[in-house]
Amino acid sequence: MADGITIAFGPLGPVGQGDLQGDLVVFVGDDLVLSPAVIEAVGQGAADLVARAAASERFKGKSLSALVLPAPAGLTADRLVVVGLGSEKDRAKTDWPALGGFTASKVSGRTAHLALSWPGVTAANAAEVALGARLRHYSFDRYKTKKKPEGEEPRGTTLTVMVEDPAAVRAAAAATEAVAEGVLLARELVNEPPNVLYPEEFANRAEALTKLGVEVEVLGLEELTELGMGALLAVAKGSTRHPRVVLMRWNGAPDSTEPPIAFIGKGVCFDSGGISIKSAGGMEDMKGDMGGAACVVGTLHALAARKAKVNVVGAIGLVENMPDGNAYRPGDIVTSMSGQTIEVINTDAEGRLVLADVIWHVQGTYKPKIMVDLATLTGAIIVALGQDIAGLFSNDDALAAKLTAAGEATGETVWRMPLIPAYDKAIDSKFADMKNTGGRHGGAATAASFIKRYVNDVPWAHLDIAGVAMSSSSSEINRSWGAGWGVRLLDRLVRDNYES
Ligand code: BES
Ligand code: MN
Ligand code: ZN
Numbered sequence: 001m002a003d004g005i006t007i008a009f010g011p012l013g014p015v016g017q018g019d020l021q022g023d024l025v026v027f028v029g030d031d032l033v034l035s036p037a038v039i040e041a042v043g044q045g046a047a048d049l050v051a052r053a054a055a056s057e058r059f060k061g062k063s064l065s066a067l068v069l070p071a072p073a074g075l076t077a078d079r080l081v082v083v084g085l086g087s088e089k090d091r092a093k094t095d096w097p098a099l100g101g102f103t104a105s106k107v108s109g110r111t112a113h114l115a116l117s118w119p120g121v122t123a124a125n126a127a128e129v130a131l132g133a134r135l136r137h138y139s140f141d142r143y144k145t146k147k148k149p150e151g152e153e154p155r156g157t158t159l160t161v162m163v164e165d166p167a168a169v170r171a172a173a174a175a176t177e178a179v180a181e182g183v184l185l186a187r188e189l190v191n192e193p194p195n196v197l198y199p200e201e202f203a204n205r206a207e208a209l210t211k212l213g214v215e216v217e218v219l220g221l222e223e224l225t226e227l228g229m230g231a232l233l234a235v236a237k238g239s240t241r242h243p244r245v246v247l248m249r250w251n252g253a254p255d256s257t258e259p260p261i262a263f264i265g266k267g268v269c270f271d272s273g274g275i276s277i278k279s280a281g282g283m284e285d286m287k288g289d290m291g292g293a294a295c296v297v298g299t300l301h302a303l304a305a306r307k308a309k310v311n312v313v314g315a316i317g318l319v320e321n322m323p324d325g326n327a328y329r330p331g332d333i334v335t336s337m338s339g340q341t342i343e344v345i346n347t348d349a350e351g352r353l354v355l356a357d358v359i360w361h362v363q364g365t366y367k368p369k370i371m372v373d374l375a376t377l378t379g380a381i382i383v384a385l386g387q388d389i390a391g392l393f394s395n396d397d398a399l400a401a402k403l404t405a406a407g408e409a410t411g412e413t414v415w416r417m418p419l420i421p422a423y424d425k426a427i428d429s430k431f432a433d434m435k436n437t438g439g440r441h442g443g444a445a446t447a448a449s450f451i452k453r454y455v456n457d458v459p460w461a462h463l464d465i466a467g468v469a470m471s472s473s474s475s476e477i478n479r480s481w482g483a484g485w486g487v488r489l490l491d492r493l494v495r496d497n498y499e500s
Contacts, residue, residue: 005104005137005157007130009169012041012117012162015077022111022158024077025103026050027118030061030087037117037164045074050082062086063094064102064476077113081106085118095411096125100132101476108137109155115162126163127172133159134180135477135484140191175306179491182302183484189294190470190482194270194287198241199318202269202290206246206297206316212304215249227361231336231353232317234344238274238327239320245358248300248314252307253500260311261498262368263300263490264358266351266375267293267318274321274347275329288482289351291469292374293318295486302491309500315362317354321347333432337361338454341432349436351377352447356454363458370399370459372493373451374486380443381464387472389413390485393448396459402497403461403489409496412489414463423449 015024026038026046032054034047049072053059059067063086072080083103085094103114116126137157148154163169189197189205197205203218210216221242224233229245236243249260268289272278278286293316300314328334332344337357344353355373362368381391389407392414394400400416407414423445426438434453438446448462468485478484 005134005159007133008160009166009173010160010162011166012037012115012164015041015113020077020113023079023081023107024075025081025083025107025112025114027083027085028061029085032061035118038115041115049073066106096128097132098476100129101136104133104136104159107159108157111158113160113162117164123165123168123172126161126169127176130161130173131176131180132477135183138184138187138480140480178305179302179488181305182298182487185301186294186298186484186487187480187482189297190288190291191480198269198320199244202267202318203244203246206248209248209300209304212301214300214304217247219245228337229357230334231342232319232357234328234332234334235321235350235353236319238322238324241320243319246316250300250304250312253309253311256311256500259367259369260313261494262313262362262366262371263296264355264362264371264373265293265296265316266355266377267316268351269318269320271321271350272323274350275323275327276347277323278348285471288470289376291376291465295374298484298487299490302487303494308494310494310498313362313366313368315358317358319354321350340453343429343432343435345435345437351375352436352450355451359454363456368458372461374463374465376466376469377464378444378447378466382467384444385415385467387467389415390468391444391464392416392461393419394461395452395455399459399461402493406489406492406496410488410492412485417445419448419452
């Protein structure tokens with residue numbers, strides 16, 4: 001890609017002697033003092049320059065602020081870019097990926113050297129700066145064919161992070177690079193248009209994980225019928241695109257006798273609502289109704305690429321929800337793989353039908369230690385929590401706590417919501433075992449209660465990611481519509497709790 005970013009790590013040597021090309025980036029705290037190792041590298045002259053320029057520009061070194069000095073006196077660099085770290089006492093709370101993303105935005109389309117050394121900065125922190133830079137730099141422009149006018153053509157970015165111990169940082173960055181790839185893969189899947197990324201094509205993309213050593217099995221119409229996935233198949237009926245269920249296994253701990261961790265994703269490649277059709281405004285956004293499945297594929301990519309010592313199953317249910325002469329209807333009663341019957345009240349409450357069968361299959365086949373499902377399940381969760389955090393429903397306090405902690409660590413925040421018997425009662429049906437909607441109130445919770453009816457005695461968590469998977473607030477590390485939300489969260493959950 002012409003406007004890609006190349007990130008490398010190098011030693012923090014003397015840079016003031018005429019061989020530094022492009023931009024030089026340094027970090028300063030709110031005292032505007034460079035770290036001793038950086039002063040040694042860039043020279044006292046550059047440090048004095050920072051102090052003078054900061055005073056004249058009233059630059060205070062606040063976190064995520066920058067001061068850009070073109071043609072800095074005494075340096076060969078084109079520009080000296082000073083990025084604030086904020087106050088010393090808040091340093092432990094520094095959001096390193098955000099700092100990396102912010103820094104990348106200041107040197108976009110350029111060649112830059114970042115002098116990164118600070119007392120207390122670890123190799124992991126430096127790797128996270130690189131992670132943030134890579135995530136910030138992503139944009140989805142595959143379908144833009146018009147060239148930019150002269151002088152505005154996209155240019156590649158090269159960022160060399162100069163650190164005291166490049167070998168240690170490279171080792172840490174190998175893992176964060178794997179995670180970055182997983183996030184970008186998930187974003188790509190969410191951003192792709194629905195005429196390109198329908199269930200079969202999505203399954204093909206998931207199959208590419210075999211290159212990383214992931215075992216991938218794709219179930220088509222025949223196998224799904226054989227398995228009795230009547231709920232998932234009902235949703236798929238109105239579409240000419242046939243459904244798929246993809247099962248992915250990463251066996252990074254082959255000697256372990258523990259049951260695997262299971263991640264399950266809703267993959268509605270386009271959700272028109274079906275016969276209960278959605279209104280036209282914003283319907284195009286429903287190409288992103290596979291954000292849960294995208295997260296599962298991205299997470300499996302990350303875990304396999306960094307060779308995580310864990311056994312994980314990823315399972316995604318891929319369908320298209322369309323209105324048609326053959327589509328399922330309100331009033332239909334369908335039989336799920338579990339044997340439980342579902343009265344369809346609204347064909348737009350399709351995600352829970354897909355999840356019900358995939359969860360049931362995963363639970364029976366793999367007997368997982370825990371299950372986490374992710375789904376762009378309800379508009380109601382957006383009403384409740386907005387677009388910055390995801391809703392968490394769980395039958396297990398310990399698992400909920402682990403997810404909450406992973407959310408705090410990564411900034412992919414989750415908020416626990418209640419599951420009480422009243423929500424379950426709301427989906428009792430006059431004619432079948434349950435109905436697929438629970439009325440006007442508590443829509444995210446009644447949807448979660450529906451899924452709970454397919455979970456046996458397994459610690460399980462459901463993440464309603466309708467608000468965060470796409471068109472969420474832009475951040476220092478994301479400017480893309482498809483957020484790739486959850487890959488960093490699940491990677492962290494695994495790393496902190498389940499890796500041997
Ligand atoms: N995919 C939608 C939920 C959604 C809405 C995701 C907005 C992302 C952004 C889901 O399938 C749906 O249509 N849910 C209905 C459920 C209702 C019919 C009970 C909803 O939330 O309105
Ligand atoms: Mn729907
Ligand atoms: Zn949907």
